[in-house]
Amino acid sequence: MSKVMAAAEVQVNVLFFAKSRELVGSKEATLAVPAQTTSVQLLAAIVSRYPSLAVISNNLVLAVNQEYIAPGNDLLTLHPGDEVAVIPPISGG
Amino acid sequence: MSTVQGKDHIKLTSDQLSVEELTTLVTSPTSGAISVFIGTTRNNFDGKKVMRLEYEAYETMAETELRKICGQIRERWEVENIAVFHRLGCVPITESSVIIAISSPHRRDGLDAVRYAIDTLKATVPIWKKELYEEGEASWKENKECSWST
Numbered sequence: 658m659s660k661v662m663a664a665a666e667v668q669v670n671v672l673f674f675a676k677s678r679e680l681v682g683s684k685e686a687t688l689a690v691p692a693q694t695t696s697v698q699l700l701a702a703i704v705s706r707y708p709s710l711a712v713i714s715n716n717l718v719l720a721v722n723q724e725y726i727a728p729g730n731d732l733l734t735l736h737p738g739d740e741v742a743v744i745p746p747i748s749g750g
Numbered sequence: 751m752s753t754v755q756g757k758d759h760i761k762l763t764s765d766q767l768s769v770e771e772l773t774t775l776v777t778s779p780t781s782g783a784i785s786v787f788i789g790t791t792r793n794n795f796d797g798k799k800v801m802r803l804e805y806e807a808y809e810t811m812a813e814t815e816l817r818k819i820c821g822q823i824r825e826r827w828e829v830e831n832i833a834v835f836h837r838l839g840c841v842p843i844t845e846s847s848v849i850i851a852i853s854s855p856h857r858r859d860g861l862d863a864v865r866y867a868i869d870t871l872k873a874t875v876p877i878w879k880k881e882l883y884e885e886g887e888a889s890w891k892e893n894k895e896c897s898w899s900t
Contacts, residue, residue, distance in 0.1 A: 674808055675878035676890045718898050720876070723811040728898075742808055742876070746892035746899040749805075749812070749836060749877030750789050750848050750868055 665692045667735050671703060672742040677717065680709040692735050696726045699733065703743060710743070718744045756830035756853070758820040760813055764839040772851035776831035781853035785860035787868050789848040791841050799884040805838045805847060808876035812836070815875045819867055823852070826866070827859040834867060836877060847879070869895060 666689045673681045690702050696719055703719075704710045710717070719726045720742040726733060735741075759775050773784050791803050820832045830853040841847050850867045854860035871877075873895035882888045892899035 672808065674876065675806055675880070716892075716898050716900050720808075720811060723808075723814050725874075742811065744808070744876055744898075745878065745890065746896045747872075747874075747876055748879040748891035748893050748896070749807070749875045750872040750893070 666690060667692045667737045667739070669735055669737075669739045669741045672740060674742065674744060676713055676745045677710055677743045680713065681707045682709075688741075690735060694733050694735060695730045696728050696733060697730055699726075699735075699741065700728075703741075713745060716746055720744055756824075756832065758817060759831070759833040759835075760816045760820070761833075761835045762807055762809055762812060762838050763835065764837065767835050767837050767846040767849050769846070769849055769851070772833040772835060772849050775833045776851045776853040778830050778853050780855060781830045781860075782855055783857035783860045784851060784853045785857065785864040786852075787848075787850045787864045788846050789868070790846050791843050793843045795881060795883075795889075800843065801882045801884055802843065803841045803847065804880045804882065805836070805841060806878045806880070807836070807838050809838075811876050816871070819870050819874070822870070823863045823866060827854070827863045828856070829854040829859055829863050832863075832867070834871070836871075836875075838877075873897070 668687050671686045671688050704714045793800050816834050833851045836848045852860045852863050872893045879891045
């Protein structure tokens, strides 16, 4: 008998800012995502849950626990309660 | 290795910014120069009249990134005190959105550090500006320094 293992998932807090906040209609949300992931996959999971972000998804970066995550395929480990921020192009100063 | 020990003063506030408040914070008897940058709000973009600007920040991360910039400055230049204040919320035209003041024993270090501070702020600190135009539309701006701009 084969046993099916679900990939371990964690609940993360997602924060939306600026244009992404307007498109989603909310400043924050919780999302279940795989604990082992990459920046590319994590962004895809967020856009999949919030398709209104698709129009700007090519110009978003993510931060986890207030540190930027380099866009790409480097392995990323998430923990329950991690803070994931969706960051559109910045315009401070 | 820097011979002067100084303080970093970082503030995000919806209050009107005062350059005198910052220069007072960074003034020191061991510094011969105070270098200052003030970013102010313009009334026009692309032929459109800007009514006002609204700033939003990921505040906890913005403070962290600003402190990193202070650390980078201290590694490269001999400066004493650094103050960076950024305004949030509504900023009327001609008022200041950001003020950076740095005291240093000699002026070259302070001037170079201030330039580095504003250039790096525009590239890395999670703050966003929305322009509201006379005709009613609005637009989120994107710094050209930001590597993920459109």
